[in-house]
Amino acid sequence: MSTVTRASRRDFLKIAGTTAGGLFIGFNWFSCDSPKVEVLSTEEILSQAKNFSSYLSISPTGDVVIYSPNPELGQNIKTSFPMVVAEELDADWEKVRVVQANLDTEKYDRQLTGGSGAMPHSWERLRTAGATAKYVLVAAAAKTWNVPAEEITVEKGIISHKGSGKSGHFGEFVASAATMTAPEQLTFKDKKDFKIIGTPVKNVDAKEMYTGQPLYGLDFYREGMLHAMIQRAPFGMKIKSVDDAAARAVTGVQEVVTFGNSVAVVGSSTWPLMKAKKLLRIEYEPEGKVESSADHDRIFKELLASGKAEVRRKDGNVDAAFKNAAKVVSAEYQCPFLAHSPMEPENFFAHVKGDKCELIGPTQTPDRARQSAAQILGIPAENITVEITRLGGGFGRRLRADYVEEAVEVSRAMNAPVKVTWSREDELTGGAYRPAVRYKFEAALDESGNMTAYKLRGVGMNAGNTTREHNFPSGAVDNVLIESVNYESSITTNAWRAPITNFLAYAEQSFLDEVALEAGKDPVQFRLDLLQRAKTNPVGELGYDVDRMIGVVQAAKEKSNWGKNPNVKQGFSVYFSHRSYVAQVADIAMEGGTPTLKKITAVTDCGMVINPIGANHQVRGGIVDGMGHAMYGNLTFENGVPKQKNYDTYRLIRMKEVPEIETHFLTTDFDPTGLGEPALPPTGGSIANAIFAATGRRLRSQPFIEQKEFSDIKLDIRRA
Amino acid sequence: MATFNLKVNGKNHQVDVEDDTPLLWVLRDHLGLVGTKFSCGVAQCGACTVHINGNSTFSCVTPISSVGNSEVITIEGLSEDGDHPVQKAWEEVDVAQCGYCQAGQIMQAAAFLKSNPNPSMDEIDNAMNRNICRCGTYHKIREAVALAAKTK
Numbered sequence: 001m002s003t004v005t006r007a008s009r010r011d012f013l014k015i016a017g018t019t020a021g022g023l024f025i026g027f028n029w030f031s032c033d034s035p036k037v038e039v040l041s042t043e044e045i046l047s048q049a050k051n052f053s054s055y056l057s058i059s060p061t062g063d064v065v066i067y068s069p070n071p072e073l074g075q076n077i078k079t080s081f082p083m084v085v086a087e088e089l090d091a092d093w094e095k096v097r098v099v100q101a102n103l104d105t106e107k108y109d110r111q112l113t114g115g116s117g118a119m120p121h122s123w124e125r126l127r128t129a130g131a132t133a134k135y136v137l138v139a140a141a142a143k144t145w146n147v148p149a150e151e152i153t154v155e156k157g158i159i160s161h162k163g164s165g166k167s168g169h170f171g172e173f174v175a176s177a178a179t180m181t182a183p184e185q186l187t188f189k190d191k192k193d194f195k196i197i198g199t200p201v202k203n204v205d206a207k208e209m210y211t212g213q214p215l216y217g218l219d220f221y222r223e224g225m226l227h228a229m230i231q232r233a234p235f236g237m238k239i240k241s242v243d244d245a246a247a248r249a250v251t252g253v254q255e256v257v258t259f260g261n262s263v264a265v266v267g268s269s270t271w272p273l274m275k276a277k278k279l280l281r282i283e284y285e286p287e288g289k290v291e292s293s294a295d296h297d298r299i300f301k302e303l304l305a306s307g308k309a310e311v312r313r314k315d316g317n318v319d320a321a322f323k324n325a326a327k328v329v330s331a332e333y334q335c336p337f338l339a340h341s342p343m344e345p346e347n348f349f350a351h352v353k354g355d356k357c358e359l360i361g362p363t364q365t366p367d368r369a370r371q372s373a374a375q376i377l378g379i380p381a382e383n384i385t386v387e388i389t390r391l392g393g394g395f396g397r398r399l400r401a402d403y404v405e406e407a408v409e410v411s412r413a414m415n416a417p418v419k420v421t422w423s424r425e426d427e428l429t430g431g432a433y434r435p436a437v438r439y440k441f442e443a444a445l446d447e448s449g450n451m452t453a454y455k456l457r458g459v460g461m462n463a464g465n466t467t468r469e470h471n472f473p474s475g476a477v478d479n480v481l482i483e484s485v486n487y488e489s490s491i492t493t494n495a496w497r498a499p500i501t502n503f504l505a506y507a508e509q510s511f512l513d514e515v516a517l518e519a520g521k522d523p524v525q526f527r528l529d530l531l532q533r534a535k536t537n538p539v540g541e542l543g544y545d546v547d548r549m550i551g552v553v554q555a556a557k558e559k560s561n562w563g564k565n566p567n568v569k570q571g572f573s574v575y576f577s578h579r580s581y582v583a584q585v586a587d588i589a590m591e592g593g594t595p596t597l598k599k600i601t602a603v604t605d606c607g608m609v610i611n612p613i614g615a616n617h618q619v620r621g622g623i624v625d626g627m628g629h630a631m632y633g634n635l636t637f638e639n640g641v642p643k644q645k646n647y648d649t650y651r652l653i654r655m656k657e658v659p660e661i662e663t664h665f666l667t668t669d670f671d672p673t674g675l676g677e678p679a680l681p682p683t684g685g686s687i688a689n690a691i692f693a694a695t696g697r698r699l700r701s702q703p704f705i706e707q708k709e710f711s712d713i714k715l716d717i718r719r720a
Numbered sequence: 721m722a723t724f725n726l727k728v729n730g731k732n733h734q735v736d737v738e739d740d741t742p743l744l745w746v747l748r749d750h751l752g753l754v755g756t757k758f759s760c761g762v763a764q765c766g767a768c769t770v771h772i773n774g775n776s777t778f779s780c781v782t783p784i785s786s787v788g789n790s791e792v793i794t795i796e797g798l799s800e801d802g803d804h805p806v807q808k809a810w811e812e813v814d815v816a817q818c819g820y821c822q823a824g825q826i827m828q829a830a831a832f833l834k835s836n837p838n839p840s841m842d843e844i845d846n847a848m849n850r851n852i853c854r855c856g857t858y859h860k861i862r863e864a865v866a867l868a869a870k871t872k
Contacts, residue, residue: 074818074855202814209819210810211802212755212795216820219754227749251721251738269749271741274761343759343767343820343854392757392820393854424760613814617857621817624856647764647852655849655858719845719862 055107056085056129058137062157062171064091067101069108070118071364072205073342073391073398074621075676076614077118079204081126083610087196088130088189091170092157098204103366103386113364113391114399114495116578116674119610123671131189132182140176141168191608191669200613205390215390217361218347218421225349225417226254226266228410229273231280232430233261234640236290236490243281250276257413261287264410270421277423289490293336293436293636296461299487300334300438303459309483313469315540316479321453325444329518333441333507335702337635337642338434339650340496344392345427350407351417352377357384357408358417362391364398372401373408395625396495400432425645433635434496435461435489437503441511444479449519451530453479458504461489466500470543471576473512476530478539491637497625498677501577503702506630509573509685514698523572523689524557544576551666552583552603559664560585560601568598571690573682579673580606584623584682586659586690588715595694596716599660600627600686602679607670618675620661626683628653634703659717691715724784728753729797739785743777744768746784747794755795755823759852766851769824769831770794776831795823798830806830809868817855825851829865839869 057065066085072078082098085091103111110121134154141159142149145166152161160167191197208215233239244256247265252272257264265276322328348361350373357377363369366386374381391398403420411418422430437460444453454477458466469482496502516526528550535546553574556562562570567589574583587599602619609615632651636643644650688699697709704710726733728751735750742761747753747770756779759767763778770779771793798804806829816822825848832847833839839847844865853861 074816076817200814202811203816203819205819206811206814206816207802209816209822210795210807210826211798212753212823214754216757218758221749221752221754269737269745270758271745271749272738275740341854343765343818343852344757345759391818393818395854421758424762617817617855617860620859621856624858625854628856646762647760648762652765652852652854653856654852655861656845658856658858661859719841 056133058133058170058174060171060174062095062169064089064096064157064170065099066096067099069101069104069111071113071362071366071388071391071394072100073113073362073364073394075113076203076611076617077113079201080119080610080614081122082204083196083201084123084126085130087194088127089134090154090156091130093196093201095157100388100390102388103370105367111366113394114396116580116676116678118674120579120671120673127188128186131186135183135186136177136180137170137173139180140173144173144176197610198608198612201611202613216344216392217349217389218344218392220349220360220389220419222349222417225419226268226414227270227273228264228266228407228418228420229270229277229423230406230420230426231263231277231282232426233284234290235431235492235637236286236288236640237261237284238287239263240283240285246279246281247276250279255414256280257410259409259413262406264406264420266410266414266418274423290640291490292638296436296637300436300459303485303487304332304438304440304457307459307485309457309485310465311481311483312465312467313474313480313482313540315474315477316453318453318455318479318481321479322442322444325452326447327445327518328442329445329515330440330442331511331514331700332438333510333700334438335436335503336633337436337491337637338496338629338633339428339635340395340397340434341427341650341652342391342393342395342397345424346397346403346422347420348404348407349417349419350404350411352408352411352415355379355383359384359404359407360387360389361404361407362389362394362398363401363404364391364394364396365401368399369401369404372405376405376408377412395497396499397432400494402432424647428635428645428650429642431492432494433491434502435463435491435493437461437463437466439466439504439507441507443511443515445515445519449521451477451515451519453477455481456508457483457485459485459487461487461491462493463500466504468501468504468543468577470541472534472544472549473530475538475540475542475546476534480539490640498577498680501575501681502626503684505573505575505577505681506684506688506702509575509682510688510698510700513572513685513689513692522563524553524562527553527572527574548581548605548668549574549576552581552605555664555666556583556585556601556603559603559662560587569690569693571686571688571693573685573689575678575682575685577681578677580604580675580678582619582679582682584686586686588690588694590694591716594714594716595691596718597659597687597690598718599662600683601662601664603664603666604675604679605666605668605670606675606678607668607672609665610672612665615665615675616663619663619679622675622677622679623661623683624653624658626680627658627687630684630687630702631657631704634706656719657717659719722785724787726784726787726792727789728792729794735784737784739783741784742780743770743782743784743787743792744779747779753794753796757820757823759821764852765821765824766828767821767824769827769851771827771831774831774834776828795827798827804830805871806833806864806868809864809871813860813864813867815857815860815864817857821851821853825853825861829861829868833865833869837869839865841866
């Protein structure tokens with residue numbers, strides 16, 4: 001079925017020719033219910049070049065350039081976005097060139113990477129871009145050939161009219177297309193006719209990445225640019241005094257700049273600054289709470305017991321249900337702080353020039369970078385340009401603009417172009433982290449093992465709401481109480497891939513496993529029974545689609561041969577986050593007396609899969625990430641300073657620690673949703689539940705390897 | 721400061737730096753060869769892997785004073801047109817997510833396959849275990865190394 005969009009009066013899309021005869025299609029994403037075309041003269045285009053360099057251009061030679069607005073950090077948006085445009089355009093993918101767009105809030109909206117939200121947000125907009133371009137090209141061909149547009153077909157960038165035998169490539173019609181008017185209504189392609197979407201398309205930056213071409217922020221160099229490295233204060237401390245004599249004496253150090261509670265060493269290359277930074281003698285004094293991990297453990301326990309909680313959801317009468325329960329199950333789960341640790345450390349280039357500023361580097365939120373710079377400099381945001389480089393990972397770290405602000409500060413102080421580079425030690429000690437959190441779960445069971453009440457209380461740090469109160473099992477239980485308590489920590493925290501759910505899902509899915517076993521039920525059937533209840537007789541608000549969740553649970557049960565092989569102990573987990581559904585089964589076999597994690601089977605419903613290569617990448621990568629941090633990730637504090645300062649003590653998962661991961665995607669007709677995050681949350685749960693099934697040890701805290709329940713378990717990993 | 725003569729990717733270079741300057745920073749800051757990546761700086765992640773006389777080496781902990789007349793090869797010099805069997809396998813398998821660690825992974829794989837042209841999967845895992853990929857592309861790295869071994 002084709003989708004039709006209705007035109008609004010607002011200015012959305014502009015079409016124009018250029019002096020070179022090319023076709024440009026420009027968007028104002030802000031006002032974009034649907035397209036309205038404005039045809040401009042060449043002079044107007046040139047005078048509005050900024051507004052018009054734009055989203056899509058087709059040259060007279062038929063080459064198509066598609067600008068990708070959102071920052072690329074490995075989620076593959078730079079390949080998948082243009083695929084959607086090219087699909088509706090019926091372009092020849094071989095002739096498409098993709099260019100990373102700079103920040104432009106007039107042309108693009110939601111020009112950021114976070115929340116797995118880019119594809120669901122832009123799906124229709126991208127289709128509109130491609131379909132509009134095709135419409136005007138076809139109209140131009142129809143006019144040139146004097147044939148009805150309806151009789152014209154387009155395939156791989158070639159426009160053809162069967163009746164007259166005429167055909168030509170896009171480029172032959174761009175000049176004429178620029179004089180056409182886009183339709184008030186637009187018809188999208190039927191999904192069954194897709195030729196690019198749903199096919200494996202390789203990464204558009206592959207060649208550059210594999211030959212070492214400059215792509216990333218850290219690769220940006222400019223003649224005359226200064227380098228800076230920065231010593232930041234421990235959390236909760238401020239600078240008392242700075243002795244920079246020894247640092248200044250290092251050959252290659254040009255200046256030492258103090259701003260706020262940071263001290264920057266500045267010079268013409270990186271290495272002398274690394275040495276000089278270690279020679280800074282800085283005395284700090286407490287400014288606020290100076291925290292250690294032991295404080296956090298104590299605070300969690302206190303606040304779980306007595307903290308003033310925000311009630312997030314209340315169904316029925318929980319107290320009565322627990323009073324009448326045949327059995328009560330209760331458990332607490334806790335996770336530590338984590339660093340984001342993208343492989344490319346934080347860095348940014350800034351050049352402050354009077355009331356103007358140029359910013360270049362890796363950011364998930366280019367507009368936040370710009371706004372932050374504007375605030376520091378006291379200049380209008382429109383005086384600031386932001387060029388987005390490829391990001392060597394992000395995981396949420398680059399949603400923050402702290403390292404951009406540093407570059408701006410140092411550039412202003414030095415009156416010169418400056419690139420700030422963080423070391424790995426800076427990255428691990430400089431914030432901002434996935435905060436620690438502790439949950440208490442309680443379930444009431446009746447005599448038949450039905451869950452009659454469910455209670456969850458979460459205590460988080462700077463986390464706001466630590467729960468997802470309308471997620472499963474809410475809706476499936478008569479009596480529910482979900483509460484959240486927040487503690488304000490002086491340690492800077494930030495969204496970390498699948499915020500909150502990256503741990504909540506593990507805790508919840510492990511606890512439901514505990515409840516199922518106490519109820520004497522198969523863990524999968526237990527969930528299916530609850531889901532059936534939520535479907536036929538839901539309680540209160542549901543934040544998830546019950547049928548889609550049942551879909552992935554059933555499929556994972558089948559694909560994993562759940563419960564069929566007595567020699568394989570299995571752990572189940574399912575979670576809905578960021579609009580997608582993922583169910584997982586982890587398989588552990590006892591081999592020579594050793595529990596061996598052999599495989600994780602994952603079933604995903606993310607609607608239509610745009611690019612199977614990218615989808616596989618995101619699901620497997622999310623699982624590896626979830627497993628690595630559940631197993632090993634731990635950042636602890638002493639007096640406001642992390643103890644783990646590099647990868648020798650802050651352990652990341654490696655090649656030999658990943659099992660086979662089998663991925664399946666449900667074929668559904670839903671519009672595509674994002675995949676950067678949803679596969680991660682269920683992972684800890686599937687593995688922990690399998691470990692319990694195999695060993696009888698219940699892991700209620702992360703990282704697993706540091707729990708006493710795990711200390712004598714030698715978990716082997718069987719690779720594919 | 722001292723003057724060092726280096727041979728990188730078959731070309732001779734002269735740089736004036738302190739003798740403890742790691743090869744990594746000479747490549748990046750002084751020679752403009754930014755394909756070799758900085759990530760941990762302490763020989764833990766492998767993003768900075770280069771070949772010195774054919775052996776894979778962490779350039780982040782290799783002082784320039786220790787390089788001497790050795791033959792240094794970086795990702796930019798691994799092949800003329802990006803057509804080294806390992807690079808081709810990486811493209812074929814479409815290994816990368818963010819891509820930042822991949823130059824180091826490729827350099828490690830290329831040196832490994834030179835010393836062990838017909839590795840078992842276990843040997844591949846052992847060899848590649850010293851390079852971290854934060855995106856978790858390990859399955860694809862393994863697949864690409866095996867493919868490169870087959871197609872070389």
